[in-house]
Amino acid sequence: MLAASVTYSAPLLMRSGLRLPALGTEFRAHPGTPMLGVYDDPIDMGRGATQGWASTHFRDNPGFKLETLALPLDMLAGRLPGAGAQLMERLREYRHMAMWVQGIRAESVGRVRPALGGRSAIHYSFHRQDMERLVAGMRTLADMHFAAGARAVLPCIHGMPYALGPDEVHRLDDAPRDPRAYVAILSHLFGGCVMGRDAGSSVCDGEGRVHDHEALFVTDASVIPTNLGVNPQQTIMALARLIAERALERGALPRSSMMRAARDDPGRVASA
Ligand SMILES: Cc1cc2nc3c(=O)[nH]c(=O)nc-3n(C[C@H](O)[C@H](O)[C@H](O)COP(=O)(O)OP(=O)(O)OC[C@H]3O[C@@H](n4cnc5c(N)ncnc54)[C@H](O)[C@@H]3O)c2cc1C
Structure with missing residues (x-):
């Protein structure tokens, strides 16, 4: 799960050897x-x-x-x-x-x-x-x-x-x-690892999973493919939770105690 922000998630993936044409674009x-x-x-x-x-x-x-x-x-x-x-x-x-x-x-x-x-x-x-x-x-x-x-x-x-x-x-x-x-x-940034269907023009699918990588997810503002026009923090947090929950459902992530807690009792995790 990668959440290093718009300015660091795409560069971190590039440094790690990921080669996708859309990586780092759509800032x-x-x-x-x-x-x-x-x-x-x-x-x-x-x-x-x-x-x-x-x-x-x-x-x-x-x-x-x-x-x-x-x-x-x-x-x-x-x-x-x-x-x-x-x-x-x-x-x-x-x-x-x-x-x-x-x-x-x-x-x-x-x-x-x-x-x-x-x-x-x-x-x-x-x-x-x-x-x-x-x-x-x-x-x-x-x-x-x-x-x-x-x-x-x-x-x-x-x-x-x-x-x-x-x-x-x-x-x-x-x-x-x-x-x-x-x-x-x-202060409000978007893109770099944008969501989309096509691996030629996007980095993640609609569930935050990096194309052709079964267990690599991006969960920050870099996945947002457009300019919201309003303060983005709640959208980013909602997306992160959604991506984590879907990844758990798909069995793509280890069921650590934190992950289980997020699924079983989201309110407790949010307040923590
Ligand atoms: C001054 C200011 C005011 C703002 N006010 C508002 C507001 O009122 N309302 C609102 O909705 N939004 C506001 N924002 C925007 C909001 O803060 C951002 O949109 C949001 O925090 C972005 O979330 P993120 O998860 O993408 O990245 P971040 O919140 O930046 O989180 C990324 C994290 O990854 C860490 N990181 C980076 N690289 C690595 C690495 N290699 N290893 C480990 N960790 C790493 C960083 O230290 C950071 O903690 C404001 C922003 C600023 C700067």
């Missing part, structure tokens, strides 16, 4: 970019829930999810443009800032491979349509901040002003289409 992600709002009242995002609110309203069209995401002061300092005295001055407004982010249901596809020193190398960039989604998401976040009473937004986009007022928000429509101009993170 996908939800790239996330922030938009800060500056309010007259203190927001104090460093207190309370880290991710308190989310909206899937735009998941299908144009294809992004919105959520609040609070950062402590030191992490925010790494996202704001500027350095030295200028950055310190900007951080003085920390208590009045709220950070909202978008996670894009990107269609761009990349690849993961083994790299030197046991590490992994990922080749991934945005195609034009995803850049349009990204810019639309930034504009939506800015509009929402102003609707909520922000006096300014901070786009954190290279080449754009540090702050935009309500009358300047339209400038976001002309924001750069170069992904390198953005502060983005990829």
Whole structure:
């Protein structure tokens, strides 16, 4: 049973000598970019829930999810443009800032491979349509901040002003289409060992079993062949349980005590 993540499962199988054309392909992600709002009242995002609110309203069209995401002061300092005295001055407004982010249901596809020193190398960039989604998401976040009473937004986009007022928000429509101009993170990853029927275009079958290998299963996000558009953790856990249970039913795994416990009393194993 292999569950080393999207960044490590496929490279680990490659290093182990597995040769399947789809291995390491179909890498996908939800790239996330922030938009800060500056309010007259203190927001104090460093207190309370880290991710308190989310909206899937735009998941299908144009294809992004919105959520609040609070950062402590030191992490925010790494996202704001500027350095030295200028950055310190900007951080003085920390208590009045709220950070909202978008996670894009990107269609761009990349690849993961083994790299030197046991590490992994990922080749991934945005195609034009995803850049349009990204810019639309930034504009939506800015509009929402102003609707909520922000006096300014901070786009954190290279080449754009540090702050935009309500009358300047339209400038976001002309924001750069170069992904390198953005502060983005990829926290939700998919692919590398994707499920499918055909050994030419997939790595595992629909039950997580690596093609032509009777007792080798992958049970992490690398088997997911698409970009979910929502936070994936529960789907990953459900898939892992399903794959383990089916493998047990097929007699492909030794019936260790943990496996028996998972089958006979899933609630106990989950709580453990
Ligand atoms: C900052 C951040 C915030 C997130 N927030 C959310 C959220 O709010 N909701 C949500 O649904 N998802 C969230 N995610 C995404 C979620 O954490 C991942 O999608 C999920 O953990 C992926 O599960 P996985 O089993 O594929 O890989 P992982 O959880 O990464 O597990 C892989 C494990 O394999 C281990 N490993 C790797 N190589 C080896 C090896 N050679 N030998 C032994 N062990 C190895 C790793 O150490 C790791 O423990 C977030 C991710 C990040 C980074």
